[in-house]
Amino acid sequence: xxxxxxxxxxxxxxxxxxxxxxxxxxxxxxxxxxxxxxxxxxxxxxxxxxxxxxxxxxxxxxxxxxxxxxxxxxxxxxxxxxxxxxxxxxxxxxxxxxxxxxxxxxxxxxxxxxxxxxxxxxxxxxxxxxxxxxxxxxxxxxxxxxxxxxxxxxxxxxxxxxxxxxxxxxxxxxxxxxxxxxxxxxxxxxxxxxxxxxxxxxxxxxxxxxxxxxxxxxxxxxxxxxxxxxxxxxxxxxxxxxxxxxxxxxxxxxxxxxxxxxxxxxxxxxxxxxxxxxxxxxxxxxxxx
Amino acid sequence: xxxxxxxxxxxxxxxxxxxxxxxxxxxxxxxxxxxxxxxxxxxxxxxxxxxxxxxxxxxxxxxxxxxxxxxxxxxxxxxxxxxxxxxxxxxxxxxxxxxxxxxxxxxxxxxxxxxxxxxxxxxxxxxxxxxxxxxxxxxxxxxxxxxxxxxxxxxxxxxxxxxxxxxxxxxxxxxxxxxxxxxxxxxxxxxxxxxxxxxxxxxxxxxxxxxxxxxxxxxxxxxxxxxxxxxxxxxxxxxxxxxxxxxxxxxxxxxxxxxxxxxxxxxxxxxxxxxxxxxxxxxxxxxxxxxxxxxxxxxxxxxxxxxxxxxxxxxxxxxxxxxxxxxxxxxxxxxxxxxxxxxxxxxxxxxxxxxxxxxxxxxxxxxxxxxxxxxxxxxxxxxxxxxxxxxxxxxxxxxxxxxxxxxxxxxxxxxxxxxxxxxxxxxxxxxxxxxxxxxxxxxxxxxxxxxxxxxxxxxxxxxxxxxxxxxxxxxxxxxxxxxxxxxxxxxxxxxxxxxxxxxxxxxxxxxxxxxxxxxxxxxxxxxxxxxxxxxxxxxxxxxxxxxxxxx
Numbered sequence: 001x002x003x004x005x006x007x008x009x010x011x012x013x014x015x016x017x018x019x020x021x022x023x024x025x026x027x028x029x030x031x032x033x034x035x036x037x038x039x040x041x042x043x044x045x046x047x048x049x050x051x052x053x054x055x056x057x058x059x060x061x062x063x064x065x066x067x068x069x070x071x072x073x074x075x076x077x078x079x080x081x082x083x084x085x086x087x088x089x090x091x092x093x094x095x096x097x098x099x100x101x102x103x104x105x106x107x108x109x110x111x112x113x114x115x116x117x118x119x120x121x122x123x124x125x126x127x128x129x130x131x132x133x134x135x136x137x138x139x140x141x142x143x144x145x146x147x148x149x150x151x152x153x154x155x156x157x158x159x160x161x162x163x164x165x166x167x168x169x170x171x172x173x174x175x176x177x178x179x180x181x182x183x184x185x186x187x188x189x190x191x192x193x194x195x196x197x198x199x200x201x202x203x204x205x206x207x208x209x210x211x212x213x214x215x216x217x218x219x220x221x222x223x224x225x226x227x228x229x230x231x232x233x234x235x236x237x238x239x240x241x242x243x244x245x246x247x248x249x250x251x252x253x254x255x256x257x258x259x260x261x262x263x264x265x266x267x268x269x270x271x272x273x274x275x276x277x278x279x280x281x282x283x284x285x286x287x288x289x
Numbered sequence: 290x291x292x293x294x295x296x297x298x299x300x301x302x303x304x305x306x307x308x309x310x311x312x313x314x315x316x317x318x319x320x321x322x323x324x325x326x327x328x329x330x331x332x333x334x335x336x337x338x339x340x341x342x343x344x345x346x347x348x349x350x351x352x353x354x355x356x357x358x359x360x361x362x363x364x365x366x367x368x369x370x371x372x373x374x375x376x377x378x379x380x381x382x383x384x385x386x387x388x389x390x391x392x393x394x395x396x397x398x399x400x401x402x403x404x405x406x407x408x409x410x411x412x413x414x415x416x417x418x419x420x421x422x423x424x425x426x427x428x429x430x431x432x433x434x435x436x437x438x439x440x441x442x443x444x445x446x447x448x449x450x451x452x453x454x455x456x457x458x459x460x461x462x463x464x465x466x467x468x469x470x471x472x473x474x475x476x477x478x479x480x481x482x483x484x485x486x487x488x489x490x491x492x493x494x495x496x497x498x499x500x501x502x503x504x505x506x507x508x509x510x511x512x513x514x515x516x517x518x519x520x521x522x523x524x525x526x527x528x529x530x531x532x533x534x535x536x537x538x539x540x541x542x543x544x545x546x547x548x549x550x551x552x553x554x555x556x557x558x559x560x561x562x563x564x565x566x567x568x569x570x571x572x573x574x575x576x577x578x579x580x581x582x583x584x585x586x587x588x589x590x591x592x593x594x595x596x597x598x599x600x601x602x603x604x605x606x607x608x609x610x611x612x613x614x615x616x617x618x619x620x621x622x623x624x625x626x627x628x629x630x631x632x633x634x635x636x637x638x639x640x641x642x643x644x645x646x647x648x649x650x651x652x653x654x655x656x657x658x659x660x661x662x663x664x665x666x667x668x669x670x671x672x673x674x675x676x677x678x679x680x681x682x683x684x685x686x687x688x689x690x691x692x693x694x695x696x697x698x699x700x701x702x703x704x705x706x707x708x709x710x711x712x713x714x715x716x717x718x719x720x721x722x723x724x725x726x727x728x729x730x731x732x733x734x735x736x737x738x739x740x741x742x743x744x745x746x747x748x749x750x751x752x753x754x755x756x757x758x759x760x761x762x763x764x765x766x767x768x769x770x771x772x773x774x775x776x777x778x779x780x781x782x783x784x785x786x787x788x789x790x791x792x793x794x795x796x797x798x799x800x801x802x803x804x805x806x807x808x809x810x811x812x813x814x815x816x817x818x819x820x821x822x823x824x825x826x827x828x829x830x831x832x833x834x835x836x837x838x839x840x
Contacts (some may be wrong), residue, residue: 119719120717122714126716133708135713137832149718154600198716199715199716
């Protein structure tokens with residue numbers, strides 16, 4: 001197995017990595033990071049291997065996702081970035097043939113532990129999918145869905161939370177007059193923001209986005225990106241993207257994946273300007289992928 | 290030619306032809322039943338003519354011309370008619386002569402050469418009787434206690450007035466017999482069962498016995514009073530009669546208590562006829578049958594059909610949906626589930642009479658018998674649920690239509706996109722919550738489609754019903770004013786069986802045939818109405834979950 005690079009990069013303490021990155025990024029305006037010095041870890045994977053029946057999709061992945069930052073997963077199609085993302089809220093459980101080894105820690109607790117209630121985990125780790133998937137219900141009910149499942153039925157509380165979530169997703173002004181309209185009647189970009197509102201209504205700790213803009217036009221994409229920059233103060237965001245420009249625009253940290261391996265993790269600017277691995281530089285310069 | 294075939298045009302013609310044939314078949318059925326059935330209610334003219342008997346004597350005929358057909362003269366001569374004619378063909382007429390009690394027959398064919406010209410005298414009356422079918426004749430007089438009170442021109446208005454009075458009395462008697470005495474009988478029976486129950490439990494002590502005796506006496510007192518009132522009304526209703534001259538010159542008295550309606554069809558204008566027509570049509574849909582179902586209305590059959598289908602829907606929906614949800618959502622997809630699925634599909638092909646036999650053996654005798662033993666021991670040996678009834682009929686049909694509902698629900702479940710399930714799960718919903726809040730609502734149009742197919746099949750089904758609850762004539766509806774209002778153990782009437790009964794089991798098939806068509810048309814209309822209701826519901830659901838296809 002050809003993973004020397006990754007092993008060289010990741011098992012070392014995250015903090016060293018970060019500080020090294022920060023030294024290189026000296027002079028950048030991102031004062032918050034500079035001051036923090038060390039980042040708090042939100043999600044950590046330890047020797048994560050994932051198999052779909054006989055085919056292995058993830059090879060010994062070790063990553064640490066920093067808290068309250070935007071982390072982007074990039075890499076060519078089929079490299080396992082979506083699969084890795086779906087490990088964080090146990091979405092892979094739905095696939096019968098999927099088998100997982102290793103650990104995924106959320107706030108230092110293993111989410112694959114027997115005692116973990118998957119439904120509760122998914123409330124803490126929200127997810128937005130590639131294609132907008134609003135429910136065929138009203139806009140209001142879409143956003144209130146998770147709350148109703150939690151057992152919130154108080155009208156006032158629901159209305160307040162729905163409004164806050166829609167404002168948070170920068171959709172409120174566009175839909176406030178038609179909350180009873182079907183969510184499927186919105187445009188693609190609006191639908192995707194509705195889905196984001198639906199997720200943040202539950203106040204999750206982490207928001208996973210699986211190529212959220214791949215089905216959207218550039219203007220809608222710009223809006224979503226703008227939204228992500230606003231949301232990163234409140235949530236830990238992990239975004240899978242095909243689009244390297246997008247990763248560069250929105251993320252603080254970037255993980256490059258290839259063939260099921262986590263090849264290189266670094267702060268975004270460093271990774272794009274001075275990648276350490278040959279595979280990374282080959283990919284970002286467009287030699288493959 | 291080859292290019293024409295290659296152009297694909299024959300294919301278009303073939304498909305369009307298929308549709309055309311289907312349309313023609315459907316419209317043909319509707320047209321046939323409508324034409325034959327609906328004309329029955331139009332007031333027919335009553336013709337008068339003379340006929341040459343075999344011995345040369347002439348007799349008078351009075352009746353409605355029901356049918357006419359071309360027939361070979363030779364055949365008529367061979368069968369004994371004395372016809373002198375050079376024509377090869379001639380017409381023969383089917384006359385409805387009525388007065389079954391006087392002549393002994395109702396319908397008869399007469400060849401045209403032996404008949405004189407038809408005339409339509411204005412004073413001929415048609416009397417619809419509650420027994421013995423129609424009566425035709427020249428109205429002569431109206432009598433009260435055997436004494437003539439009106440004759441000639443004055444007779445008809447007097448007759449109408451007195452029929453009105455007799456009808457009101459008849460309604461009163463009917464009400465007392467059916468409702469008030471029915472209520473008393475119901476109370477009596479309840480009392481008897483209560484006594485029996487106490488007896489079975491060994492709790493029938495003296496105070497209870499005297500209390501019940503008192504109640505029974507009170508009921509008997511009421512019953513006596515009703516009997517007296519009934520006696521008086523019966524005396525009153527028997528007061529009047531009409532006398533009329535029938536075709537053989539005899540003067541016949543018809544007591545007005547037997548008369549439902551009398552009118553002069555030959556003197557009626559178009560407006561009168563249209564009014565009469567719609568009145569009869571309405572009565573057909575709202576009244577009880579008379580004369581072994583060959584006359585009167587078919588309301589109990591309509592009611593029974595609809596109630597059975599509604600009950601069936603209520604029973605089959607949860608069963609089918611739950612089975613489909615398990616097979617599609619929870620069960621591990623493997624050979625076992627595949628075998629079950631094949632078995633379910635094959636169930637749809639089992640002949641319906643087999644379901645009837647199963648229903649009789651399992652539901653009626655086993656389940657019903659057990660229920661009787663457990664809950665109604667006081668009524669034994671008379672069965673309560675242990676005999677065919679509407680509940681068992683509905684359950685049998687529910688089993689019969691189960692495969693349809695399962696299959697379409699499964700297809701609906703398969704169509705709900707994975708992305709929506711994931712969306713729901715990602716918000717912290719459990720699988721059950723996802724099913725309940727998102728997947729099943731989105732499957733509802735497909736479930737409705739299954740229900741539509743099930744309703745269409747169930748409403749038209751007849752064979753199994755004969756075994757598990759349908760009867761020729763049910764004494765009371767399965768829904769009435771007595772607690773607990775729904776009497777699911779009762780037998781009921783059904784349009785499909787009614788068609789069979791009237792058309793093939795009736796003593797007077799000729800008279801009943803138009804009713805068969807009318808009933809068939811009504812059955813089709815009932816099915817269409819039930820289907821339209823389900824379809825509109827489905828369309829509303831589809832509207833709610835539109836946009837699904839794009840995902």
